[in-house]
Amino acid sequence: MPTRRLSITVEDVEVEVILKAIKHAHIRVSPPHGTVHVSAPLGTTVGEVRSILLSRLGWIRTHQARFAASTTFVAPMMKTGELHYCWGQPYPLLVREVANRARAELRDGQLVLAVPAGSSKDERERLLDRWYRRQLQLAIPSVLAHWEPVVGVQSSQWGVRKMRTLWGSCNIKAARVWFNLDLAKKHPESLDYVVVHELTHLLEPSHGSRFAELVARAMPDWEGRHERMSQSIFDPGIWARR
Known part of the structure; x- marks a missing residue:
């Protein structure tokens, strides 16, 4: 390319x-x-x-x-005691070594990673990413069902991807929409905004005045949501400090 x-x-x-x-x-x-x-x-x-x-x-x-x-960003080491976010709320990480199946779950106010002995940082990150993906997969259908009639368009398919610079994307011709995996770390209203944004692109491909009008018609408070969502992907808990 x-x-x-x-x-x-x-x-x-x-x-x-x-x-x-x-x-x-x-x-x-x-x-x-x-x-x-x-x-x-x-x-x-x-x-x-x-x-x-x-x-x-x-x-x-x-x-x-x-x-x-702010303090310099330090990449997570996936160790007990670190803070990780889910839907805008911070949870201390608890890493437990287990002999059975690896899993991640919220329990007693902690984000628990049950992993095999000797698991690497990358293995723990992949496990946590799978868990975040599942949170989004559970949340997206009802959010789409709510906003599609409001926007006035229906998607044909949706999916979850890791993205570096976008919160969402779409294939207009196929009416297919994609969502950033890290939205599971943000406040749920961020997911609402991205859904409206991408659905609107199925009606208007550009970011021009018509696009802004359509978004505002469906979601009058979109600008505030956009600003909060646009904070660093490495600081997903910005909502929790409001």
Whole structure:
């Protein structure tokens, strides 16, 4: 797949840009240093990228300030005592070694990982990811059933994926929608917003004024939900601190 990479500065913000075969531009502010990345369709000019960034400069600065004020992100080691989130609530991790089947569950206010002796960090992460996937698979059908008649469109199929920069995506032609695995860590209202967002794309592919009008018609408080959801994927408990 052809790509083009470049670095630009917008006011005092340094930005890494990648142009590739995608339909829409996306901005990502990454922890721990608030690094800004933009992915944009091939053929997008530098001037167009600058305009996109200028329109979101306040949003970018807000997130950079939050990262600067917070402690440096440390990747979880999947050990007892760490905090992990489910539906916006923090749970201390309890790792227990067992001789029978590995499993994850919420019990007595803890997120319990029952794992074989000597299990690795990666094995524990995969087990936890499977558990998060199951939480979403249980939640999504009823959320879709609620919002599809509100938006006025029906999806043909849905699924769960690990995504680095998107909370959801869709195949408009097939009416298929996908949801980020990490939504299981967010407050349930984030899942509602992503469902409405992706269903709306089945009616309007762009992020233009018609798209915004359709989202607002279905979910008048979408802007507040979007802002909270857009916090770092590594800080899914932002709702719990409101």
